[in-house]
Amino acid sequence: xxxxxxxxxxxxxxxxxxxxxxxxxxxxxxxxxxxxxxxxxxxxxxxxxxxxxxxxxxxxxxxxxxxxxxxxxxxxxxxxxxxxxxxxxxxxxxxxxxxxxxxxxxxxxxxxxxxxxxxxxxxxxxxxxxxxxxxxxxxxxxxxxxxxxxxxxxxxxxxxxxxxxxxxxxxxxxxxxxxxxxxxxxxxxxxxxxxxxxxxxxxxxxxxxxxxxxxxxxxxxxxxxxxxxxxxxxxxxxxxxxxxxxxxxxxxxxxxxxxxxxx
Ligand code: OOG
Numbered sequence: 001x002x003x004x005x006x007x008x009x010x011x012x013x014x015x016x017x018x019x020x021x022x023x024x025x026x027x028x029x030x031x032x033x034x035x036x037x038x039x040x041x042x043x044x045x046x047x048x049x050x051x052x053x054x055x056x057x058x059x060x061x062x063x064x065x066x067x068x069x070x071x072x073x074x075x076x077x078x079x080x081x082x083x084x085x086x087x088x089x090x091x092x093x094x095x096x097x098x099x100x101x102x103x104x105x106x107x108x109x110x111x112x113x114x115x116x117x118x119x120x121x122x123x124x125x126x127x128x129x130x131x132x133x134x135x136x137x138x139x140x141x142x143x144x145x146x147x148x149x150x151x152x153x154x155x156x157x158x159x160x161x162x163x164x165x166x167x168x169x170x171x172x173x174x175x176x177x178x179x180x181x182x183x184x185x186x187x188x189x190x191x192x193x194x195x196x197x198x199x200x201x202x203x204x205x206x207x208x209x210x211x212x213x214x215x216x217x218x219x220x221x222x223x224x225x226x227x228x229x230x231x232x233x234x235x236x237x238x239x240x241x242x243x244x245x246x247x248x249x250x251x252x253x254x255x256x257x258x259x260x261x262x263x
Pocket of ligand 1: 064065066067068071108141143145157162163233234235
């Protein structure tokens, strides 16, 4: 927290209030165009520290974003981003998710990794990630950018903890050696109607490659992943918008399905 400037603290309060009041705001770089990527990650950390202080939120893992070439192209960037999963983002298949906490949510299908060991260091590979993984499972991530119309620059979205809002992990957990994680097909439906299809190969070629990328990035700031962390490896298709009353289900080859209902 010590390294935060008054500007950073102002941005943290601004984003924290927008999230808690489910209110969209102008993007941070409109006011602070000089914001760097390092500043943005520092603000992301500060936002978590703010929630921990006020609400006792804990970190339960990490999420990756912008891991598909299609999404990077859409955003005009050529790198992925990472953010933290907080304990208050955990949602369950059996418990309706309340729409009132969101601004303009979207949901995207992902593969979740549960780590059996700490994972840190440099030159981390797909094999290292798979070795440290106890299980993989199907997951849905709800993203809800705090920015108006879901429009932002890379540094804005990083500061906003990569649009993170909620996530649901399915109940079928599979050993990473039991499935070819790099080529899992997926079908996403809303209210029984097909919305998207995708493949895990869209996630930087292999979801574990996305996690290896994040661990190598974390190493440069002296961090890593921990045993017990849940890691969401990045969207396998475009995100779809949903409303109160909608049911969403994603079915993954060999991994079963995961669903959510929004009330
Ligand atoms: C940024 C976060 C996207 C993913 O998996 O690509 C993301 C956004 O589009 O709001 O989580």
